[in-house]
Each structure stands twice: as structure tokens, then as C-alpha cells.
Amino acid sequence: MILGIGCDLLKVSRIERIVRRQGLNGKTLDRFATRILHPVEREQFVALRRSDDIAGTVRLLSGSWCCKEAVFKSLEPGRQAKFRFNRWYKSNDEYGRPTICGDDVNNTDRFLVSVSHDGDMIMSTVLRQGIQQ
Template sequence: MSLSKSVSFARAAISNAAIRNIHGLGVDLVYVPRITALLYRKPVYLAKFSQRILHEAEYVRATSMIDCRERHDLFIARCWAIKEALFKSLDNGRQSCFQMRDWNTIDPTSSRPTVSGGSINKDEAFFVTVTHDGDYLLAAVIRGQSEEMSQ
């Protein structure tokens, strides 16, 4: 996809996401085999790592996927990348008290990535997108003012 098409796509996505003013942008690229290596270097590390970074709902979903190692690793990498991108989109004050496990990236009503929990202000909106190809997964988060609150 060309850069001009990517920019057009991003503008359309922002319009559709009901974000009026952009206050932050975060992007994170994850090499999925690195996450796999971290998760399986010691058996006890998988549980500790997962509990440290995953929200309760994400932890439940991750445990249900553990038998399918590839999907499980990709899910953990997805959560990590979204939360890293989210962290980068926040201002310094909110970054200082950021805890990954306080944020949920699962939308119970669809398979689309989302951000909930944490310390979302009532006038904030987040646009989240994730893509992966082979061993790489990329997440982007745009933080802005909610369309409804600005009217």
C-alpha cells in the first residue's frame, strides 16, 4: 500500500472512530518469536508474565488458548503491542502510573481491538488497529477527544 493510500485510510478511520482532536499517537512493533521465547523459557514464567501484563478478561481468554501455542503467543503479543502503543499515546502524567493489567484490549461484542479500563477520561476516545504479517505484529493507538463530548 502506498503512503498516500495509507494516509487516506488513516484519515477515514479517524473520521469513523468519532475522534475530533488528536492528543496522542502510539505505535508498537513486536517480533512474535521474541514473545514466544519469553513465555516458554521457564514454565512458571508464562503465568507470572501473563498475570503482570494481562487484564482479567484477557487472562481468561489467554488461558483458554494455551493448547494452541501459535494462537496463544500471537494473542499475548497483540495485547502487549496494543498496550505499548497505548502507553506511548498517553501524556507524561498518565504514563507514570500506567499499569498494563489495568487496561483491557478485548471487545466482548466483537473481534475488533479496543481499549477499555485503566483511567480513560469521559471525553477521550481511542482508535486501535492491529496488523500482523509472518513474525511481526504492529499496533497503533490514536488518543483523542470524543466526538460526542466536543459537541
């Protein structure tokens, strides 16, 4: 059954400003990425940083942030209280469709997620399905 819904809308330039101000190799950006990104996403971050890919890094951080805010909103208060960004990640299947994975995804959880970008904006919607406890 449907147990929760969440959405988020983010100005990508907010993230871009952080990345450009701090530089891809800055310590503060690294701390920010560690706090936000799951180890799976962190590997992508390290690869993007190595290839000096600012646009890719901004896309990774903004997509990750936006999806996790939407996941957070879809959770019940008990799980929200324990929520940590870096225990969740957004992935894309072979068709490009986004999915939500991570250490705090339960056996009974099923997250449906949709993301859209337009210019400076990114938005995500998450529908959480599962079994009522």
C-alpha cells in the same frame, strides 16, 4: 480533539520464545501473563492454556503487549507514570475491529486502534482523542 498518537512494532518470536521456553503451565509465564494481561484477557489466557494452544497464547500476549505499548505512547506524561499493562485490554468488536478498554480509560477518552500482522511482525497504531483538560 486528537490528544496523542502511539505505535509499536514487535517481533512475535520474542514472545514465542518466552512461551516455548517456559511452557504454557510454567510459573514464570504465569507471572509474566499476570503482569501484562488485564483480568478480561487473563480469562482468554487460561482458556488457551487449558486447550494447550501455544499459537493462540502467543497471539494473545503479542497483540496485548503491542497495543498497550502504543496506548502508553499516546498518553500524556502524568498518565504514563501511572501506567500498568494489566489495567488495559485490547478487545475486538463483532466485525474484528480492535478497541482499547480497561480500568484506566477515562469518560472522555476515545482510542482508535489499528493492528497488522505479517509473519514474525506485529504492529499497532493508537490515536487518542478526548477533551483537552
